[in-house]
Amino acid sequence: MPDPDAPIPLTTPVLDPEVVTRSALDQGWNVIVWDDPVNLKAYVVWVFQSLFGFAHEKATRLMLEVHNEGRSLVATTDREQAEYYVTRLHIFGLQATMEKVEG
Amino acid sequence: MASLHIIDRGDDPHFRIILDVGERAVLQGLPERLETLLLHPDRSPKVIDRLFPPAHHDPDREREHRELIGSTLFEERRESLKAFAATLAIPPDGPLVTLDVDLATINLWLHVVNDFRLLLATELGIEDNDYHERPPEDPDAYESFVLLEHLSSLQYMLLEAVSG
Structure with missing residues (x-):
């Protein structure tokens, strides 16, 4: 298993690890990752770190939320950025959807 | 089983992957197998x-999404498969094949190997986390199950490498 404390080199520039950026013109879109029996836990953590720039601890927490709860909200952002994240998550082989923030 | 060695951990990390020729041959067969499905989606709609x-979840938004980036996703996967195959296309050194690769290639391998795992798992009908048992x-x-497990080990090895 990978060293859980070791940093992972980023493959994609990341602007904000918390990924809570909403434009004034877009009320926001949630990016949801869904559980999958095939993707390795360590791989999901790596994807979260690589794509979103999350620290290992946060990436692991979100991965466990996906695993245990069946889904996890990994980002809330504007529509264009949400489309980008979902597309990259699909390329990585994760099951992800985006939902408009209600209200 | 392949081995992976970190040659340089600096700003421009490099790695060495050593495969035996038999394992290389197995890996070389996977891009074509997956690309065939991409080109003929009716043969295995579950994999697609x-x-x-x-x-x-909304059908109209999903249709719009597909029209916008569906072909991009398709072509990007095909390009990744070609790039992966190219990394394997070097002459063997006796019974072994030595690949000197950079971080971008390790990252490429990580998600292409994952695609192969998803292909095999879908064909095997795996739907729960206890399939190993x-x-x-x-x-x-x-045979597909053994290959899936082998690719899982390979993916763990790649993850260890990028984790330092």
Whole structure:
């Protein structure tokens, strides 16, 4: 298993690890990752770190939320950025959807 | 089983992957197998659905999403498969093949190997986390199961490398 404390080199520039950026013109879109029996836990953590720039601890927490709860909200952002994240998550082989923030 | 060595951990990390020629041959067969499915999605719609899952629950938004980036996703996967195959296309050194690669290649391998795992798992009908405990009895399915487990080990090795 990978060293859980070791940093992972980023493959994609990341602007904000918390990924809570909403434009004034877009009320926001949630990016949801869904559980999958095939993707390795360590791989999901790596994807979260690589794509979103999350620290290992946060990436692991979100991965466990996906695993245990069946889904996890990994980002809330504007529509264009949400489309980008979902597309990259699909390329990585994760099951992800985006939902408009209600209200 | 392949081995992976970190040659340089600096700003421009480099790695060495050593495969035996038999393992290389198995890996070389996977891009063509997956690309065939991409080009003929009707042959295995479940695999296609798994590799291209919906982005929206709303049908209209999903249709719009597909029209916008569906072909991009398709072409990007094909390009990744070609790039992966190219990394394997070097002459062997006796019974072994040595690949000197950079971080971008390790990252490429990580998600292409994952695509192969998704392909095999979907064909095997895996739907729960405990599949490791129930190897299939059918010989062909068992062969795919063993390959899936092998690719899992390879993916762990790649993850260890990028984790330092």
